[in-house]
Amino acid sequence: xxxxxxxxxxxxxxxxxxxxxxxxxxxxxxxxxxxxxxxxxxxxxxxxxxxxxxxxxxxxxxxxxxxxxxxxxxxxxxxxxxxxxxxxxxxxxxxxxxxxxxxxxxxxxxxxxxxxxxxxxxxxxxxxxxxxxxxxxxxxxxx
Amino acid sequence: xxxxxxxxxxxxxxxxxxxxxxxxxxxxxxxxxxxxxxxxxxxxxxxxxxxxxxxxxxxxxxxxxxxxxxxxxxxxxxxxxxxxxxxxxxxxxxxxxxxxxxxxxxxxxxxxxxxxxxxxxxxxxxxxxxxxxxxxxxxxxxx
DNA sequence: AAGTCTATGATTAGCCA
DNA sequence: GTGGCTAATCATAGACT
Numbered sequence: 001x002x003x004x005x006x007x008x009x010x011x012x013x014x015x016x017x018x019x020x021x022x023x024x025x026x027x028x029x030x031x032x033x034x035x036x037x038x039x040x041x042x043x044x045x046x047x048x049x050x051x052x053x054x055x056x057x058x059x060x061x062x063x064x065x066x067x068x069x070x071x072x073x074x075x076x077x078x079x080x081x082x083x084x085x086x087x088x089x090x091x092x093x094x095x096x097x098x099x100x101x102x103x104x105x106x107x108x109x110x111x112x113x114x115x116x117x118x119x120x121x122x123x124x125x126x127x128x129x130x131x132x133x134x135x136x137x138x139x140x141x142x143x
Numbered sequence: 144x145x146x147x148x149x150x151x152x153x154x155x156x157x158x159x160x161x162x163x164x165x166x167x168x169x170x171x172x173x174x175x176x177x178x179x180x181x182x183x184x185x186x187x188x189x190x191x192x193x194x195x196x197x198x199x200x201x202x203x204x205x206x207x208x209x210x211x212x213x214x215x216x217x218x219x220x221x222x223x224x225x226x227x228x229x230x231x232x233x234x235x236x237x238x239x240x241x242x243x244x245x246x247x248x249x250x251x252x253x254x255x256x257x258x259x260x261x262x263x264x265x266x267x268x269x270x271x272x273x274x275x276x277x278x279x280x281x282x283x284x285x286x
Numbered sequence: 287a288a289g290t291c292t293a294t295g296a297t298t299a300g301c302c303a
Numbered sequence: 304g305t306g307g308c309t310a311a312t313c314a315t316a317g318a319c320t
Contacts, residue, residue, distance in 0.1 A: 015287095016317095017181070017182050017183070018182075018287090019287085019288090019316090019317095020181055020182055020315085020316080021178065021181075021182035022287085022288080023314085023315065023316085024182070024315080025178065027174065027313095027314060027315075028175060028178060028186075030314090031170065031171050031174060031297095031314095032188070034167070035164065035167045035171060035190065038160070038163055038164075038167070039160050039161075039163055039164035039167070039192070039193070040160070040193055041164060041190055041191055041192050041193060042191040043171075043188065043189065043190040044187075045175070045186070045187070045188050045189075046186065046187045046188075046208050046212045047178070047184055047185065047186040048184055048185040048186070049182070049184050050182070050183055050184060054211075054212065056212060062212070065189050065191070066212065066213065068191060068197075069189045069197065069199060069209065072197050158304095159299090159300090161304085162299090162300095162304085162305095163299075165305085166297090166298065166299085167297090167298080170296095170297060174297095
């Protein structure tokens with residue numbers, strides 16, 4: 001990582017970039033597994049290659065972690081909001097380790113609505129797809 | 144890492160475990176950033192410490208990647224299913240890089256239903272929380 | 287495309303501040 | 304709980320298969 005000598009910038013050559021992507025993705029997954037094992041934590045990694053292919057790893061499972069994340073973000077207490085810092089490129093979200101209750105304030109008026117409404121929309125669509133899928137499965141194999 | 148010499152197993156000492164968790168989490172985020180920068184990919188990492196605290200990083204944003212992941216999983220084509228391999232501890236999901244169309248078969252009869260029904264349940268709950276939250280925001284600050 | 291090998295240098299466990 | 308330091312270990316770019 002961050003092999004400072006190996007400039008961390010976009011690799012132009014497509015083949016090379018993909019090779020690096022593959023190698024680093026493997027390394028990332030490996031590290032995640034180690035973190036999970038050593039610290040008895042839960043974690044998930046999701047990556048999308050430029051080609052749009054998805055690669056995900058998670059413990060206990062990707063879905064489990066994702067759902068937990070969504071639940072934590074959408075309704076930790078239905079009023080309690082975790083600090084969110086987005087900086088165009090990066091986005092780091094963290095809660096306090098202890099209870100040094102940090103700023104539970106968030107620009108609800110400006111951003112909250114927009115984001116939540118979008119989330120709502122996204123989930124509504126998602127739900128429909130899942131329901132449709134279930135229907136399809138039921139009609140195909142109702143064992 | 145997998146510092147084979149430093150046995151990759153659960154660290155018993157709580158303080159030590161947390162220190163390791165913090166350090167490795169930072170390293171994981173760093174690696175993720177590098178992957179994103181070098182390969183022009185999208186990625187997200189979500190971790191939960193034992194204490195239940197959430198730490199997430201994502202590019203362009205955690206939510207963006209998560210939504211994309213969910214969308215890809217719940218309805219890539221509404222009938223097309225990506226290979227899923229779960230092994231109790233780990234779970235790796237991957238699509239083919241090219242079009243060497245691999246096994247689009249999945250144990251729909253045994254597992255599909257259960258998982259999808261659970262997803263459906265989860266999303267229904269999520270949606271309710273979000274709607275409630277939006278209602279709360281509206282009633283509190285309808286600017 | 288994916289695995290191997292090697293040199294290089296990045297990561298980190300442990301200790302101390 | 305975070306940050307610096309050091310020694311030890313590990314990841315990976317590049318070349319080759």
